Amino acid sequence: MIRVENLTKRYGGRTAVDNISFEVGKGEIVGFLGPNGAGKSTTMKILASYLPATSGTAWIGGDNVFEDSLKTRSRIGYMPENVPLYMDMRVTEYLKYRGALKGIGGRKLRDSLVMAKEVTNLQEVENRIIGTLSRGFRQRVGLADALLHEPDLLILDEPTAGLDPNQIRQVRDLIKSLGKSHTILLSTHILSEVEMTCSRVIIINKGKIEASDTPENLVKHMRTAGGILLEAKTGSDDGLSQLKAIPGVKEVSVKTEDDWNTFQLRLDAQADPREDIYRLAVERRWQLRELSRQKGTLEDVFVELTHADH
């Protein structure tokens, strides 16, 4: 659906997007993840034909974004960051106008309006002036606009930014349900959102792609992702050095409270030394209260890939 090749964008000496290439297949929900200023929005703007690229090319559904821009624009439903809308228009009036701009008219426009308002739950505010709506409703007006012409591809730039937790959940559910019939590229820096909605994640930092995989695989392959939590009374033993000696354990830290030691173990990639730890505890007659594996999160991956020291 989307193919990007060696895309570069420079703004007056600063490289916002640095020679990136990626593809998004039909039906995928892909999350664009990265810190602020990483180049997510710029890439999306280029795909939506709002900005030209300095070099490189992009195709949407086989059409070149720069050469057949009118054609690619009519295939995209794009929701920019901050959802700019005409504040003086009423919801239905605005959507009608947007539909007409996208070349829908007559009966089809009426049907599309009903569909878009139904999917985004806008019926209750359809006659309100957009300027009087809450942020959550405005976001939904933006989404309804993006959906109007039933595009193959939705490009959503931070669709949940600025919403409260309930609204975030609603928008997230909406995106999930839209994913059944659309290809979606969305950007965000809310990690849980990506884990819950996206089938694939592209992590971008300083204009470069750092990783591209399913959220599960990304977490699995991380070196430092996850760890083991052990709570034990080790008596006179020096638990710390004994645990460190176990193969696969990289780092151990300890906190002590009422004779109970809480060990936090960091592991080598894909190591799982829980059996060895249990055996050690039995041998040394430690009292054991907890021995559990902590799953790595996408947050770990994100921090590791995009950290300034990286």
Next chain:
Amino acid sequence: MFKFLTLWNRELSSYFQSAIAYVVLFFFLLATGWNFEWVVTLINSSPTDVSIVQGFFNNFFFWFPFVLIFPLITMRTFSEEFKMGTIETLMTSPVTDLQVVLSKFAGAVVFYIILWLPSLLYFVIFQQVAQTGVAASPGAIWGSYAMILLLGMFYISIGCFASVLTNNQIIAAVISGVSVALFFFTGVISLFALDMNQNLRDLLSYFSAIDHMGTFSKGIIDSRPIVFYLSMTALFLTLTYHIFQRRKWKS
């Protein structure tokens, strides 16, 4: 064409969605109505060789509000879209830059025409009450309105150009106000600087809206001002189009 009409319709209706349209309409009607009344009184008080049409379209009380309305009509056109960010949703829809520029211009021109429509009534009423023609020929009336339209298109294209330069409506209004005034007063100089070289005077009068209006309100259709105003309108719209493309790509 369908998309152009959609954009144009949005432009025109956006005037009436804000208070500014009504404020401009109100004060413009007030000013032209008062001007008409003043001209009628003047003609009544002493014999004169100008018709009511010539008097109405060419005096200080006509030109003063006339020059002021253009910044008000055009200041929002582009700057508002850039400031609110709606330019992004607009330009990522399948519409061309040219459609957008022309529709904004056309929206402003039609609003300007609406502004002038009530004034037609003045002449109808005058004719009914006075039982006499308002001018020597109907050509004088249509000539005056043709000049109003030509001048309006030119000044609106300057206003669109000013609005595409900045995100700030007030700055856009100042730029277009000053530019419109500059063009207007370039023509006025030739009326007051009496010891001016004849060639220079001829050149300046080529820019003189007052001279042009004087000719057209007599019912004389001169092709030079028509070419001048249409080509200047085209020039400023072309500049607007190019700046629009550059700004959009730099944002």
